Amino acid sequence: MSSSSLPSPSASHPLQPYGWDAGWEDEFAPYAPQGLVPGRVVRVDRGRCDVVTPGGTVRADTEFVVPRDPMKVVCTGDWVAVDPEGGDPRYVRTLLPRRTAFVRSTSSKRSEGQILAANVDHAVVAVSLAVELDLARVERFLALAWESGAQPAVVLTKADLVPDPVTLAHLVRDVETSAPGVPVLTVSATLGEGLDVLEAVVGRGTAVLLGQSGAGKSTLANALLGADVMDVRAARDVDGKGRHTTTTRNLLALPGGGVLIDTPGLRGVGLWDAGHGVGQVFAEIEELGADCRFHDCAHESEPGCAVLAAVDTGELPVRRLESYRKLLRENQRIVAKTDARVRAELRKEYKRRGALGRAAMEAKRGHLG
Template identity: 50%
Template sequence: MGHPFPKGVTELFSDSFSGSIDLSLLGWNDALPLPADTVPARVARVDRGAAEVIAAEGQFQVRYSARIRRAAAEDPVSLPCVGDWVALAPLPEGRYELDAVLPRSSAFVRGGVSRDSRGGLSGDGQGQVLAANVDVVFVAEPSMHSTDFADLGRIERLVALAWESGGLPVVLITKADLFELGLDELLADVRAAAPGVDVHAVCAQTGEGIDVVRAYLYGAKTAVVLGPSGAGKSTLVNALAGEDVMETQQVRAADGRGRHTTVHRELIPLSGGGLIIDTPGIRRVGLYGMSDGVDLVFSDIDELAEGCRFGDCAHDGEPGCAVQAAVEAGELPERRLESWFKLQREAAWMARRSDARLRSEETRKWKIIHKEMRKPGRSRP
């Protein structure tokens, strides 16, 4: 058995007559294509080469099958992750192995982007799934850290990824009790940086806003909490769970930075209904597979662009640019346009890297096929 869930999963979600866990309360959908001779389970935590799962008969750890390992070698996105529904195949000795990842309704994927020694972008174009089958993405940003206010650029990035994941983004300005003056102005700035997204001020210590957050988790809804170290994510999870299920630490007084108290992603069923995934603090999240996410975050720029003289205006010095005119008139913050430029460039760069990787993999596969066909004794089509 692995890390215990609040009050025990069996106590919270079991059928009292059969003693088995009711998977529908964990979000199970009978329409999911379950392979023959397997049983469904939901991934609660992932370790190297194994996963902790919740199945009808309880919570336990399973190893990956050879099929899963081969798929992961081809594409890391296919690796099981927290929130996944998976198929468990029985083994002769009475245990199970994780044999298939069932289709995901949503997936929060970050790109493998980092900065090289010259300050440029580097990476392999591959992604990493942080959470799957998530209905709500809580973007947690502390109302004040050190001498700075909320990082609007980070909020824009995480909300773009949230939209792209298929989940509903909700921004939570945490530690609202530390912001004595100007909280309303801060919330207004955040709402302007995330058009159409709900923004709430919360304080897990005092309980402010916790009921509002809990309202998003009705039924078997699943949420993930994302944000930097020190944002109070684990404290928020504890407040929602009604008990200390995650370790917490205070922000360092010297520099206002948080410590990485959560070192792994974990699915936590809540006694009041719903499930939540806590995550380690995120320093940098690269964009991955963007189609509409950036456009949704910057819908205000898209609306302004309708007034540009040229339909393909890049908003970078062209005559008759309505976006630049809005910046000059003070109607659009210059910071926001610069953020739009940055995310557009990164999304395009990641798309090129991903396409190049896919072409390389396809070429490698055909080389192997041709090599096999040239072996003596092999018939040719």
């Protein structure tokens, strides 16, 4: 449930600008008699975190919430119960149950996920128009966004670098095709264009700002905050990439309402058990697949495949199908690390493809002979 759909607490609360509502009040209620204080994590750094509380922002130790499960570590956006004033150091004693979590796989070979932001209502994917669009990367970000439980949006930044309106319209249409059901906005933070529409989106609940280095996230955050809070450095002309101007995830209350979590530029965005998210991003392929002759059609070479028929007629771009296959395979590999049933299905699929390949080679040899 998003924070915007919950009623406000009965009385005004100092944490309301940070997303506090009646739902969080109920979740925290069992800890109030213990003298603990509610707060929201605005930054995490090496086992300690900054927590905004009714009495102000405090530095707290996370020693008591260091679980074996990496998915339960303290993260920016979490709501927590902390020690009352007077303790030195003060400790985070517990995490309140998360409503949503934006998770990616780690770069390690172990089967682990990394939480980038918690309790997010809107996942805003920033994409720079200063370089050639990478639609496959947009689809990857959106799969994770849908899986998180947040509502995705794509913001095409640096729109002032595309002065031709026809060209800009084509670029927007390309992204819209890759983002069914997702609003696609064009913004020029430099000129202040399009910010009002974006403010209307992020002004309700909590939004996380995602994208590669050089996508203009820090400039966008400053424009939304109305102040130069985030460090900004110029992107390279050659590839549009910038240095990591944001090195930690920071949660900031917006002056017009809403909360923004800014994140460092993400070089790698690995899927993490995002089957539902992939299905959302490629909704038209999932719909076409319902009309395939076989219910377990892999859309590779099966007879009666409605997806391949749509490719043949031009209804479905080949690039979309290839991207869909790639993300599905990647997600299956991640899930298979912890799910024996999925591992067995993958082995069965590899054997099936191997048999088809051998049969094709034998048929080719017979034809040549």
